[in-house]
Amino acid sequence: MAISALILDPQNDFEKNFFIPVATESFFKECWLPAIESLGLQWTDLFTTGVDVEEEDVPHIIAELILIKEWVAKTLDEEQKDKIFERIAGLQDKLPLAFQRKDAVVFIG
DSSP states (O other), rough: OOOEEESSSSSHHHHHEEEEEEEEHHHHHIIIIIHHHHHSSTGGGGGTEEEEEEEHHHHHHHHHHHHHHHHHHSSSHHHHHHHHHHHHHHHHHHHHOOOOSSEEEOOOO
């Protein structure tokens, strides 16, 4: 299984095609979770079980992603670092774009 972000109840082609890959479940457990647990993060911890995200939640998630990136830079090897940095960049760039409709909900899980 894999963790990704998609818009629930898509209303148009943009929303139907909206998809952000985050990590395979095994890579998330191996590399993301140690950072999340070490930092005591709340939002990104919910990615394993799945979480509905609304527009006002995005700044909190982005803030956690920045903390994860800082932790990863000090802790993981280059290959793992590159993978996580790529996925974090995708979330930082694309997640805010999901809310072209005020009542849009993104599921991450």
